[in-house]
Amino acid sequence: xxxxxxxxxxxxxxxxxxxxxxxxxxxxxxxxxxxxxxxxxxxxxxxxxxxxxxxxxxxxxxxxxxxxxxxxxxxxxxxxxxxxxxxxxxxxxxxxxxxxxxxxxxxxxxxxxxxxxxxxxxxxxxxxxxxxxxxxxxxxxxxxxxxxxxxxxxxxxxxxxxxxxxxxxxxxxxxxxxxxxxxxxxxxxxxxxxxxxxxxxxxxxxxxxxxxxxxxxxxxxxxxxxxxxxxxxxxxxxxxxxxxxxxxxxxxxxxxxxxxxxxxxxxxxxxxxxxxxxxxxxxxxxxxxxxxxxxxxxxxxxxxxxxxxxxxxxxxxxxxxxxxxxxxxxxxxxxxxxxxxxxxxxxxxxxxxxxxxxxxxxxxxxxxxxxxxxxxxxxxxxxxxxxxxxxxxxxxxxxxxxxxxxxxxxxxxxxxxxxxxxxxxxxxxxxxxxxxxxxxxxxxxxxxxxxxxxxxxxxxxxxxxxxxxxxxxxxxxxxxxxxxxxxxxxxxxxxxxxxxxxxxxxxxxxxxxxxxxxxxxxxxxxxxxxxxxxxxxxxxxxxxxxxxxxxxxxxxxxxxxxxxxxxxxxxxxxxxxxxxxxxxxxxxxxxxxxxxxxxxxxxxxxxx
Ligand code: AGP
Numbered sequence: 180x181x182x183x184x185x186x187x188x189x190x191x192x193x194x195x196x197x198x199x200x201x202x203x204x205x206x207x208x209x210x211x212x213x214x215x216x217x218x219x220x221x222x223x224x225x226x227x228x229x230x231x232x233x234x235x236x237x238x239x240x241x242x243x244x245x246x247x248x249x250x251x252x253x254x255x256x257x258x259x260x261x262x263x264x265x266x267x268x269x270x271x272x273x274x275x276x277x278x279x280x281x282x283x284x285x286x287x288x289x290x291x292x293x294x295x296x297x298x299x300x301x302x303x304x305x306x307x308x309x310x311x312x313x314x315x316x317x318x319x320x321x322x323x324x325x326x327x328x329x330x331x332x333x334x335x336x337x338x339x340x341x342x343x344x345x346x347x348x349x350x351x352x353x354x355x356x357x358x359x360x361x362x363x364x365x366x367x368x369x370x371x372x373x374x375x376x377x378x379x380x381x382x383x384x385x386x387x388x389x390x391x392x393x394x395x396x397x398x399x400x401x402x403x404x405x406x407x408x409x410x411x412x413x414x415x416x417x418x419x420x421x422x423x424x425x426x427x428x429x430x431x432x433x434x435x436x437x438x439x440x441x442x443x444x445x446x447x448x449x450x451x452x453x454x455x456x457x458x459x460x461x462x463x464x465x466x467x468x469x470x471x472x473x474x475x476x477x478x479x480x481x482x483x484x485x486x487x488x489x490x491x492x493x494x495x496x497x498x499x500x501x502x503x504x505x506x507x508x509x510x511x512x513x514x515x516x517x518x519x520x521x522x523x524x525x526x527x528x529x530x531x532x533x534x535x536x537x538x539x540x541x542x543x544x545x546x547x548x549x550x551x552x553x554x555x556x557x558x559x560x561x562x563x564x565x566x567x568x569x570x571x572x573x574x575x576x577x578x579x580x581x582x583x584x585x586x587x588x589x590x591x592x593x594x595x596x597x598x599x600x601x602x603x604x605x606x607x608x609x610x611x612x613x614x615x616x617x618x619x620x621x622x623x624x625x626x627x628x629x630x631x632x633x634x635x636x637x638x639x640x641x642x643x644x645x646x647x648x649x650x651x652x653x654x655x656x657x658x659x660x661x662x663x664x665x666x667x668x669x670x671x672x673x674x675x676x677x678x679x680x681x682x683x684x685x686x687x688x689x690x691x692x693x694x695x696x697x698x699x700x701x702x703x704x705x706x707x708x709x710x711x712x713x714x715x716x717x718x719x720x721x722x723x724x725x726x727x728x729x730x731x732x733x734x735x736x737x738x739x740x741x742x743x744x745x746x747x748x749x750x751x752x753x754x755x756x757x758x759x760x761x762x763x764x765x766x767x768x769x770x771x772x773x774x775x776x777x778x779x780x781x782x783x784x785x786x787x
Pocket of ligand 1 (some may be wrong): 420480525527528781783
């Protein structure tokens with residue numbers, strides 16, 4: 180996600196801003212920029228690429244004199260990485276500059292409204308709509324204009340704002356995207372997270388939702404949405420800089436697991452309008468969707484696992500015949516593709532070599548391609564005919580969690596959109612699915628709060644040699660991801676098996692005390708999975724079951740049961756995976772493994 184810094188004080192702002200942005204580089208970004216008031220006007224310099232490019236452009240800040248400014252590292256969500264799309268974004272006469280982290284969900288509506296009033300937009304970003312809307316509402320009082328804008332925009336945002344005719348102030352505002360403020364000897368600061376300002380002060384204010392901060396070099400005043408001053412307590416940060424990068428979590432993986440409620444919400448909400456799925460990024464018409472003969476999902480690793488889940492959803496909900504392939508197989512097996520087929524490519528990084536090769540093969544054969552990607556402007560995103568972005572922000576840990584969860588959301592949304600276009604579901608059914616989807620973030624949050632219980636259970640298995648995961652249907656797909664999470668970070672051998680397949684060989688491996696994780700969320704398959712649990716139990720296995728709340732009879736069969744909240748059968752993967760992620764994480768931590776950077780693995784496998 181993006182990084183924000185702001186400063187006002189006695190010292191030159193530009194070098195302070197650049198230094199603060201350096202501390203936020205770990206968050207991942209593709210462009211950077213700063214705005215400084217030079218005594219007469221707001222000077223803005225910004226560039227695509229690494230911070231070094233900006234440092235060279237500004238001679239390390241030397242050619243941008245001034246004691247008040249804002250800075251930004253951008254992780255692109257709307258609009259490719261470019262100089263123009265970099266922040267700060269500004270209004271037409273550069274008297275207002277804005278840096279933003281988050282997603283303005285209704286930016287297109289705001290952009291259309293202001294364009295109709297004669298405003299000219301120069302970037303592809305959602306953030307520019309904030310800068311222009313501030314201009315539209317501004318009549319000399321920054322706080323009033325900011326409040327009006329906050330009443331109008333929807334989505335998640337943390338904002339840093341400069342007004343040229345108020346050069347003795349920096350403004351900040353926040354909804355859902357973290358933002359902190361701090362007072363030091365040399366002035367006042369804002370930042371996306373404490374990492375950027377720890378060297379100046381360890382006493383920070385966490386700006387709360389729908390609060391506005393006004394920074395002067397003497398201090399900070401906070402306001403609510405009624406423009407009334409708000410008293411806030413500062414918090415003392417005793418983390419070191421390294422811990423601060425992880426937001427106080429021990430590992431990026433744990434931090435990213437806890438970001439999943441927000442990631443799921445960020446990926447879903449802009450695509451749900453009044454109970455219906457509206458995917459603006461999808462150029463395909465209803466006719467195109469109705470003409471899809473077959474869906475070929477192609478990916479690697481966890482991205483592939485989302486495809487295994489999605490196959491059941493596309494086929495059962497949208498009645499589209501669906502194949503799922505590991506990209507390294509697809510690209511060499513000369514697949515039979517029909518001109519009316521759709522190849523659906525899934526990739527967090529957008530750079531996985533096998534997946535990119537599979538995309539190119541489909542295009543060579545003249546087959547329409549749609550990619551679900553997290554990194555904006557990545558090779559797969561650029562080369563696919565269509566792209567649907569997951570808005571998970573940068574994922575630092577090698578083992579994917581939040582991007583995986585966001586990919587599942589994109590599948591569900593596409594399946595609902597396809598099913599509607601093909602007349603397979605009614606309006607009421609669509610609204611019911613959407614209602615269930617909208618509950619997922621809170622349900623994930625609740626499951627994450629289970630971590631102590633799972634940590635305790637996981638500690639019993641840090642010495643395990645083999646751990647099996649079984650399930651049927653979507654539960655099998657969940658088992659695959661649960662197994663991969665465990666083995667890739669704890670190095671314990673693990674396999675996922677269709678529960679009905681065990682008796683065809685693998686069950687011979689089950690010994691006294693072997694841990695078998697049985698996923699049983701699919702109601703129509705529940706009795707069958709229970710019988711598989713009994714099978715392995717009679718061979719001495721210790722069974723951890725993951726099932727729906729209310730299925731308490733499971734306690735008669737399994738040794739340890741984790742319940743997930745009730746949701747639609749198609750969406751249980753998004754919930755059941757949470758305890759399995761936590762289990763894998765705590766086993767790996769218990770073993771002292773390098774959780775964020777497991778041996779032999781890379782975050783993006785850009786070679787064959
Ligand atoms: C998952 O935890 C692994 N990091 C790996 O399986 C990953 O999902 C796979 O390499 C695909 O990466 P991509 O989504 O960036 O294409």
